Amino acid sequence: MSVSMSAATTPLTNLNPAAATQIAAFPTSLPRPTTSPTRPLSITCSSSTLQTPTSAATDRVFNFAAGPATLPENVLLRAQSELYNWRGSGMSVMEMSHRGKEFLSIIQKAESDLRTLLNIPSEYTVLFLQGGATTQFAAAPLNLCDPSDVVDYIVTGSWGDKAFKEAAKYCNPKSIWSGKSAKYTKIPNFDSLQQTPGAKFLHICANETIHGVEFKTYPTPAGENEVLVADMSSNFCSKPVDVTKFGMIYAGAQKNVGPSGVTIAIVRSDLIGNAQPITPVMLDYKIHADNNSLYNTPPCYGIYMCGLVFEDLVEQGGLAEVEKKNVKKGSLLYDAIDGSKGFFRCPVEKGVRSLMNVPFTLAKPVLEAEFVKEAAKEKMVQLKGHRSVGGMRASIYNAMPLAGVEKLVTFMKDFQARHDHA
């Protein structure tokens, strides 16, 4: 049978042989259904002006956005290949009943892989939620505190500050240290912290996306039963974490582990069950825990995408291996900044510089717009700094390839050579 496909259809560029090869090569660790109504397929194609096998790659930009952010190419290709019909089920993941056996297998595998990656003990509950980390700013105190309870906040950037402010509706939060006067370029010495006696929990934002400040070690709560709570949205699954140090970890997926619309919460199970009476049912951890995140309809496609990412991270060798790659990428970029004799500058204290978000400025700010514009022409996009701080920012999450950072560094050196006449 001979088939001709004409292609004014730009979308078909996504379905070229390079993609097909990648799809065929993608590890198929999930069991395939045994009944297959389709006969084996063999196609020989001759093409007059076929795209080169690397064209799928050359179509892609290097996307330095802070979230939503770049995702692993193999994950995207896999999701594409099975969007219409997931593994012989006859339907898309987007169409599945969340209570059917197909989706249950998806969410259970996602949780299982996450537990493997982070070595999550059985005393911790894993929840897949909606509402972003911003909902957790309210949910954490609502679930863990009475209204009169004191909670200590270490504020190292905008996100810790937002969490601190939202908490005021539900508990008695204290900002026991703020980096604001230093323009959010530091993390405190933990021994110097004045923690509040009787505080219910100590809250940190493990990585601040806007200011590029990352905790490399964690403070110990002073109180006997006091727990550490961390917003890990922007460095979740970028490196190993000792979950036992925490009462709760929460993370919006859309930095390192998936698309927007899924928030993961890891909560020590004994902390669940005492939500304040005003807690909306959708913010009550006990409701979600009792129902394995299926109290209502979860964000199914987002959870599926997270599952593909977790599977890929496991196959990379886990978070220790992933951390090595991130250290390499980060070092490359920071060394380029620090070695530029001041042409590029990163204000963050060296010991707490984020491996995920790298803010930098030019000695000549007037050139910043040109820098961003030229980089975009070279297919390096979303380098403009957050609107609240200006300058530039390169977000280099797990899925940013080393090649993207190398290209950026090459561009930076070339840009300097063309503009640095100091």
Add this chain to the structure above:
Amino acid sequence: MSVSMSAATTPLTNLNPAAATQIAAFPTSLPRPTTSPTRPLSITCSSSTLQTPTSAATDRVFNFAAGPATLPENVLLRAQSELYNWRGSGMSVMEMSHRGKEFLSIIQKAESDLRTLLNIPSEYTVLFLQGGATTQFAAAPLNLCDPSDVVDYIVTGSWGDKAFKEAAKYCNPKSIWSGKSAKYTKIPNFDSLQQTPGAKFLHICANETIHGVEFKTYPTPAGENEVLVADMSSNFCSKPVDVTKFGMIYAGAQKNVGPSGVTIAIVRSDLIGNAQPITPVMLDYKIHADNNSLYNTPPCYGIYMCGLVFEDLVEQGGLAEVEKKNVKKGSLLYDAIDGSKGFFRCPVEKGVRSLMNVPFTLAKPVLEAEFVKEAAKEKMVQLKGHRSVGGMRASIYNAMPLAGVEKLVTFMKDFQARHDHA
């Protein structure tokens, strides 16, 4: 250039010529980017054992699930074709900054098409939210009421009942009519309702998925400034609605308009801005309205999918045309039930039978498991009734093709012929 693709790759069955033809044929009403780095593509393929062009269709099941639910095939194929690289942007919709021009174009087009479909006046705000309709059970009273305000609820099924119960945390809800004693098979005569003087709003669930009860007309709130609030999750965009009758309409997308993870709220703008102090920021309509649903990272991919669905509904001729199709499908199924001389039974009062969810039982309940099992073998899945009521349920949302209902009806008649020896 000659390319050979070997195919142990079941996923490639999704990328067969039938799909390619459909992709090429899909209306491209959104503007294409003018720069295209890829050259036009022409492929001539000869295949030894190629799947038949209809195999994409035969791979699909007829999915009668109540939500998440079946989606239009052309929408799924379009999403698949552009998942890896959206319209030359070099990235997936899942990777886009929600504040970038590409995603802004997506969300603005989605809102624009929705306003067209429902003829939404400019005095109404459209919000794309997370958290499901279940979050709105709390958010509606939190935003529209003081804690002491009375709110009237008409409870016609499980979902109205859940909304009523959640509201007790945030206002003074009254259930002014409940269909529970009639096993949720009725809707009240509106003239007989005893509405509470001074009630802030009157709440209905426009379509109850579990019990198959649908409002065909709407009650008028008795109070001068009292508004009507409706949960339209399961019949949203299935028929025209006069939005001006409502203070607020909310709907989880995952029945008629998209995947799970997106909730749409249509709120009369003058009602926004008086949320109770305990309202979490993510539940505050003013925060979302002031930020065009971009206060935090929205569920981007879900909004994109809703946009594709809205575009498709516009192209079908709008909701009046869609309603005709739904009436035809519903009539076919209800006539089969009513014409079965009692072998099949639907308990819902005829004037309020849902066009979206059709619950039915067998005169011989012992045969119900066999019915569901045999139907599944015939690729009609998810026909089992909700666990709280048993029996069967066929959800026949917009995207259920007429062919699916026809197949079900044929199957029902055949099943009866084989089992009805009364």
